[in-house]
Amino acid sequence: MSAACKLGARRRALETRADILHAVRAFFLSRGYLEVETPNRIPAPLPESHIDAIPSGSWWLHPSPELCMKRMLGAGYDRIFQIAKCWRERERGPLHLPEFTLLEWYCAGSDYRDLMEECEDLLLYVSVALGAGDGISCRGLPIDLSKPWERITVREAFERYGSVALEQALAEDRFEEFLALEIEPHLGISKPVLLYDYPLAFGSLARTKPGDPRTAERFEIYIGGLELANGFSELTDAGEQRRRFEKENETRTRRGCPPYPMPENFLAALSRMPDSAGIALGVDRLVMLFAGASSIDEVVAFTPEEI
């Protein structure tokens, strides 16, 4: 297919994208959120083991707006959302683009459970706004978006769908492999799934669950096997966050990737940050769901290969 043909064939998906963006803004404005814009080009990204930023001169293109938005939270902006272009090095596949769109929002005074409910409300709001009611169809199968969604812990998911127990997967350093290959395909088939309570090592910016020092208050949304969003109760302990960043940087070094500088401004703001919850949702994947697309290529005007 010629480039012009391909672009023309995406019109319906691109119209769905525009409708979704309008609906998302209407949802957050109706709940008293402030839409914000923070710089896309930043001096350094937060140190995370497996997220590689793309250099832009001596600075970087942000892999998410988390750093700047949390500094705003610390300064008293208690309900904020942003629709931001983000960049991640070497991420390209049927569900990944190196340049993609994130919807990120933060709410002071709430935790990951409140956020799970807000996600249910958001998806229903978007679905109704698009005329899909409370159900969508994914690869020919109906998915019921009505509340409440299914909530399963990571441990339960391993017991239910995995060939090994969570502990063994962690001990063998194959957590992601079992999660992605064995578990994810089962998640959110007839109803969306909220997968929650991650091993602490997989929630470096999330609060430790009270009374359970090995678990991070992190969750992910899965719909039709597709990972859609990653949220958590925010870690507000600057000392603990510094130790975790150091650990993340150690992993980066082991991977042969450059460690990122310690984000001192961010850590200083963290100690002023109220208890809050925040989440990043992949807008391109949300469009995939509502447009019935099987590849992320179908929901953007241009992939990097087509420009």
Next chain:
Amino acid sequence: MYSASDLRKNLRIMLDDDPYIVVDFQFVKPGKGQSLYRCKLRNMLTGSQMDRTFREVDTFQPAETEEKNMQYLYKEGGSYHFMDNESFEQIALTEEQVGDAKNFLIENMECKVLLFRDRPIDITLPNFVDVVVTEAPPWIKGDTVSGNYKPVLVETGYKVSVPPFIEQGQKIRIDTRTGEYLTRVKE
């Protein structure tokens, strides 16, 4: 040496001391976790296929293959015989190793044979071959409507669609990469 992020379709790598070619490839990355590379691989010696998932830290040696210019000599039973242009040594490939190339092999044709530790594993033909049409349905005069193709048989036993004016005994050019008719060759 390759790293997992170099993996792509048609890359040839060594695994468990055997040469493999990547026939299918998918990038997977859950949440904020490490990248995974799901591959379907074919053993270039045995032809058997397997699925394997690699992680970012995995590294590979390129398959130690060597390409040699050879001349196709003849077919005997299920074997295709070739001669090394430099050493004049002769080797034989099985029908499986020759694959689709068997449709276009003509005696004395120059081609490239891929070797792994002196064992032939694959063959690359010139992009275009000229072959004689051995069997063709007659041309119904006046039928010049374009798109009205007809099947003919060529000297290698390969069947190909050609325009209606091509007749038995004529020479045609075929693209070996697509297997499609290109043009009539005037002697």
